Amino acid sequence: MPQSRNNGLPAYQQIQRAIRQRIEGKQMKHGDPVSSERELARIHGVSLMTARHALAGLEREGIVERRPGAGTFVAPPRIHFNKLMSYTEQMASRGLPPSSKVIVAKVVEREQEIAARLGLAATSRLIKIERVRHTGDEPFALETCYLPGDEFAALVDAPLARTSLFSTLEHDFDVQLAYADEEVDATVAEGRVAQLLNLHVGAPLLRIRQVIYSTKTKPVIYVIGFYRSERHSLFIRRLR
Amino acid sequence: MPQSRNNGLPAYQQIQRAIRQRIEGKQMKHGDPVSSERELARIHGVSLMTARHALAGLEREGIVERRPGAGTFVAPPRIHFNKLMSYTEQMASRGLPPSSKVIVAKVVEREQEIAARLGLAATSRLIKIERVRHTGDEPFALETCYLPGDEFAALVDAPLARTSLFSTLEHDFDVQLAYADEEVDATVAEGRVAQLLNLHVGAPLLRIRQVIYSTKTKPVIYVIGFYRSERHSLFIRRLR
DNA sequence: AAGTGGTCTAGACCACGGC
DNA sequence: CCGTGGTCTAGACCACTTC
Numbered sequence: 001m002p003q004s005r006n007n008g009l010p011a012y013q014q015i016q017r018a019i020r021q022r023i024e025g026k027q028m029k030h031g032d033p034v035s036s037e038r039e040l041a042r043i044h045g046v047s048l049m050t051a052r053h054a055l056a057g058l059e060r061e062g063i064v065e066r067r068p069g070a071g072t073f074v075a076p077p078r079i080h081f082n083k084l085m086s087y088t089e090q091m092a093s094r095g096l097p098p099s100s101k102v103i104v105a106k107v108v109e110r111e112q113e114i115a116a117r118l119g120l121a122a123t124s125r126l127i128k129i130e131r132v133r134h135t136g137d138e139p140f141a142l143e144t145c146y147l148p149g150d151e152f153a154a155l156v157d158a159p160l161a162r163t164s165l166f167s168t169l170e171h172d173f174d175v176q177l178a179y180a181d182e183e184v185d186a187t188v189a190e191g192r193v194a195q196l197l198n199l200h201v202g203a204p205l206l207r208i209r210q211v212i213y214s215t216k217t218k219p220v221i222y223v224i225g226f227y228r229s230e231r232h233s234l235f236i237r238r239l240r
Numbered sequence: 241m242p243q244s245r246n247n248g249l250p251a252y253q254q255i256q257r258a259i260r261q262r263i264e265g266k267q268m269k270h271g272d273p274v275s276s277e278r279e280l281a282r283i284h285g286v287s288l289m290t291a292r293h294a295l296a297g298l299e300r301e302g303i304v305e306r307r308p309g310a311g312t313f314v315a316p317p318r319i320h321f322n323k324l325m326s327y328t329e330q331m332a333s334r335g336l337p338p339s340s341k342v343i344v345a346k347v348v349e350r351e352q353e354i355a356a357r358l359g360l361a362a363t364s365r366l367i368k369i370e371r372v373r374h375t376g377d378e379p380f381a382l383e384t385c386y387l388p389g390d391e392f393a394a395l396v397d398a399p400l401a402r403t404s405l406f407s408t409l410e411h412d413f414d415v416q417l418a419y420a421d422e423e424v425d426a427t428v429a430e431g432r433v434a435q436l437l438n439l440h441v442g443a444p445l446l447r448i449r450q451v452i453y454s455t456k457t458k459p460v461i462y463v464i465g466f467y468r469s470e471r472h473s474l475f476i477r478r479l480r
Numbered sequence: 481a482a483g484t485g486g487t488c489t490a491g492a493c494c495a496c497g498g499c
Numbered sequence: 500c501c502g503t504g505g506t507c508t509a510g511a512c513c514a515c516t517t518c
Contacts, residue, residue, distance in 0.1 A: 011507075012506080036483075036484060036485080037485065038483085038485095046507075046508085047508045048510085049488095049506095049508075050506080050507060052485080053506085053507090055485090060300070067484085067516080068485045068515055069484055069485065069517080070484065070485080071483085071484060071485080071516090081421070082322055082477070082479060083478060084478035084479055084480045178479070179477055179478060180477070180478045181476070181477050182475065182476040182478065183473050184424060184473060184474040184475075185472070186445055186447075186467075187426070188442070188444045202442055204427050205426055206424070206446075227426075229425045229426035229427060233424060234423070234425070235421065235422065235424075236322065236424065236474075236476055237322070237421050238325075238420045238422065239419045240417050252487080278503085286488075288489090288490080288491085289487095289488070289489075290487080290488060290489080292505085306503090306504060308497080308503070309496035309504065310496085310504080311497090311502085311503055312503085312504080
């Protein structure tokens with residue numbers, strides 16, 4: 001009788017959760033063997049295929065490595081490649097305190113191109129939030145994000161300086177973010193951007209424009225960011 | 241009797257290949273329904289789980305979309321997010337002819353830092369191949385790649401101008417490339433790079449340094465590339 | 481030789497979409 | 500309502516690694 005009585009969560013996800021927790025809770029570390037498929041099946045009282053399904057998912061996430069004939073092992077502590085993380089989360093993963101300064105937080109109109117990228121009518125109202133990110137006391141990025149104004153009007157009064165935008169969206173607005181498509185190129189600092197980032201005009205900058213989608217494949221945030229190239233590299237993993 | 245008589249290829253991969261071919265051969269287009277799991281199982285004479293496994297793989301690759309209760313459909317023409325492709329393959333996927341000019345193809349020694357990135361001793365001999373990539377007649381990238389010299393010595397005499405490095409490796413050297421880790425930042429053109437790319441000094445450039453690994457998790461190629469930012473953007477998909 | 485992951489079968493029930 | 504994908508079972512054989 002599948003997935004009854006048990007939180008409604010499918011069996012394979014419960015197995016994943018159990019393993020994930022033991023790894024995240026440092027009870028297992030890089031290289032440790034994970035219970036074999038047959039063991040997991042026995043322990044959780046499921047069939048072999050279900051246990052396999054659980055491990056296959058964890059392997060795709062990079063949490064676990066499977067070596068045919070040998071076993072399944074906790075994967076090396078992964079640099080979170082290609083993972084959508086907020087600035088706050090990125091800092092946390094490096095053990096650094098987040099620090100940013102809100103420059104602008106208001107409603108704008110007639111931002112035609114940006115409205116289009118969010119799948120909205122050209123004249124829609126948009127929330128605009130502009131922030132400078134710091135490491136230590138040096139500014140290293142200028143991020144401007146836009147959200148649909150009707151849905152997220154309350155955001156302009158949110159404590160953006162203290163709380164992560166991602167967590168505000170996920171907790172207060174019940175929006176689950178799913179993925180982002182980014183376009184990356186290089187540019188040089190000029191005018192206001194150079195000034196805000198404490199750079200001389202002509203310094204190289206990484207420009208990242210991203211559209212962040214919710215689990216419903218709906219665009220939720222458009223972000224354009226400028227990153228000081230001496231202080232920020234982008235890491236990507238590409239698969240064949 | 242699994243995977244006998246049939247090319248040695250597992251049944252689920254044969255199903256995938258059949259579907260892939262029909263999509264790539266334009267016999268099916270974006271939005272068209274793919275045979276249902278039960279249909280595929282019947283057609284290919286396999287069980288439902290095997291047909292499901294095939295579709296699950298195609299869905300992960302982004303080739304196909306599955307909508308519960310509705311069916312499985314050919315996914316929108318996908319931009320190849322986070323996919324490791326050679327320059328030749330990238331051009332092909334956009335319907336453009338590849339064009340590049342080999343500047344250097346020789347053996348070098350004492351490239352300590354690069355040897356280290358390839359997991360080799362500091363004094364190892366390395367193959368160095370430097371090429372300018374073009375779109376039309378405009379240069380848009382300078383790519384320099386390094387490979388272990390002992391293993392790939394024959395490469396310096398390979399027809400690099402005519403043949404893709406990836407395919408030479410995969411066919412002539414029996415090396416299967418698996419993934420690449422990239423570090424991306426911004427810089428400005430200067431000296432030789434500016435000259436080769438036909439840019440003025442100070443123009444913004446995207447710099448990509450990548451280590452390409454074989455299926456055996458062994459570093460095989462180190463590439464450092466400079467890309468004219470007006471002619472090249474990087475697209476990334478990040479997942480939550 | 482024992483254990484592991486990889487593949488596969490022939491069934492089953494569920495929740496959901498579209499008609 | 501019927502067909503779909505999503506989950507699951509209780510077995511099986513194979514190729515491989517480890518000892």
